[in-house]
Amino acid sequence: MRTAVVLLTRDLRVHDNPALAAACTADRTVPLYVLDPKLTGLSPNRTRFLHQSLADLREQLRNRGGDLVVREGDPVTETIRAARDTGAETITLAADVSGYARRRENRLHDECARHRIALDLHPGVTVVPPGAVRPGGGGESYKVFTPYFRSWSAAPWRAQAPAPQRVTLPDGLTPGALPGLPAGESPHACEGGETAARRRLTTWLRQDLQGYAEAHDDLPGDGTSRLSPYLRWGCLSPLALAEAARDQGADAFVRQLCWRDFYYQVTRVFPNLATEALRTTADRDWRYDDDALQHWKDGLTGVPVVDAGMRQLREEGWMHNRARLITAAFLTRHLGIDWRLGVAWFSRWLLDGDVPNNSGNWQWTAGTGNDTRPYRRFNPIRQALRFDPEGVYVRRYVPELKGIDGAAVHQPWRLPESEFRGLDYPGPLESHRDEAVWLR
Structure with a gap:
């Protein structure tokens, strides 16, 4: 029986999750999230949102017969350990662009090679993969949005990955406990998780999307989608959101999703964007x-x-x-x-x-x-x-x-x-x- 581990990072959903869908083609699947101490405490608000999202994802996976396996420690070490303990032949992962994510990916690649485990990278954090469109003349990324938008608009979009109907864990695997829910700092922060994301998306598509072009800058009207936290944590697929907006002719909103992709392709070649000036x-x-x-x-x-x-x-x-x-x-x-x-x-x-x-x-x-x-x-x-x-x-x-x-x-x-x-x-x-x- 084939076993695959999917290391979940910023793709905390079951719908249109290519890395999860690929892992579920194996006979047994280990959906794994590793609580990384290096990322703990950076933002109490995001930590709370993350833990809510993990709890929701666990429920989604349990409804499909599986579970979310939670470990704490170095994500590369824990992922390799999970793969070896379960006899997994493959590890799947959503490719990301930050310096930290790229270093994690490179380390995982090296360890997989050492242990003779296949590492399969998948899209999922953007609508169009960050390296899929490039400027002419040999440049690695677009520096100006408008030409990027033209190329992005002409690029083909992948098919959405189906949500798994059933998730089967290896026998004897202990899922591990979720951490207690921290307090956060903002009293009126929205709730994390794919369920909350899809609920918000349904309301947004039905009530507010058509007026977005005229209303999104209006401060008191609050005509924005408020979906950005769910995109950041992958509780909502950016591709699914872009397709829903495009199907309703909401070009102004699709353009904003392109802006999001734009900065991802910039970060892919300039990972120190938070500390070093581009100009x-x-x-x-x-x-x-x-x-x-x-x-x-x-x-x-x-x-x-x-x-x-x-x-x-x-x-x-x-x-x-x-x-x-x-x-x-x-x-x-x-x-x-x-x-x-x-x-x-x-x-x-x-x-x-x-x-x-x-x-x-x-x-x-x-x-x-x-x-x-x-x-x-x-x-x-x-x-x-x-x-x-x-x-x-x-x-x-x-x-x-x-x-x-x-x-x-x-x-x-x-x-x-x-x-x-x-x-x-x-x-x-x-x-x-x-x-x-x-x-x-």
Whole structure:
């Protein structure tokens, strides 16, 4: 009887999981997740989401006669041990792009060769595999989105992998206990797992997808899908989501999924995206101001739309896409603070925080990345007046300003001085360079 181990990493689902489907063609299958101590504690929010997702995946596999095998330790060591203990001939794995994932994959390749076990890599973390489309002239990755989008749009998409009907574990294998559910830090974080992902997807497709192009930048309306945490952990197949959106003619949303793929193909050849600038000439002398940075983290900059975004981040472990741009631009363009500090703060809180998209978007905003107009600036007040014209989003997250009507909430310092002083809300942090000219 043939046995295969599937090492699950960021593909915590049974639907359209090519690595799992391939392993299930064997007579016996070991769905394995290894709790890696090196990744423990990086983000309490993501740890909670991960553990919820593992519990849901275990239930899905048990419903098919199998189980999720949980081990703790070095993922390569534990995977090889599971394969040897069960006599597995093959290990399957979803290919990934971060530096850590690539090192893990290379080590696993070497160990499989040493133990004469086949290692089969499969797609699954993106719509189009990161290396599938390349620019002409011998380049390894596209540096500009628009030509990448054209090539990506013309590339064939693989067929979705069927969910296994039955999963059969080897006899005598102890699945292992799931860890206790940690508290997390954000009180209103969404629930992890494929079941929650598919429930959210069903609602999104039925109610909100058609209006996405017009609504996705609207801050109070919250017309985004909120599916990014499920994509980050593979609770939802990006290919399945892209096909569902394309079938409904939602080109604007498909384009956003292409942006996600874009940063994955960038990271594939530039794995240090979180710490090294793509455009080194733009990685200028950053300002390091602990007090200003802390005000930004705490949502106490005195610029309401920035503070609303930063408080949403802490409350939900998520932030509206337009607010991400505004808050990142404020830190880097107006305060002049190093984008890497922003990457690290977002990475701590975001349920969807990963190297490709978190770091790629921060570099785009800071002018060190893939932006074709790297010197552009974003006026936070104009952004607020355009995308939150009545101040609904700001008042939702900054309760100190709930008594201010309409758009006046975006510039409370313009109120009569006695009124402003009674708000228990700070005045705006001034830029070190332009003395808050941008506020006028």
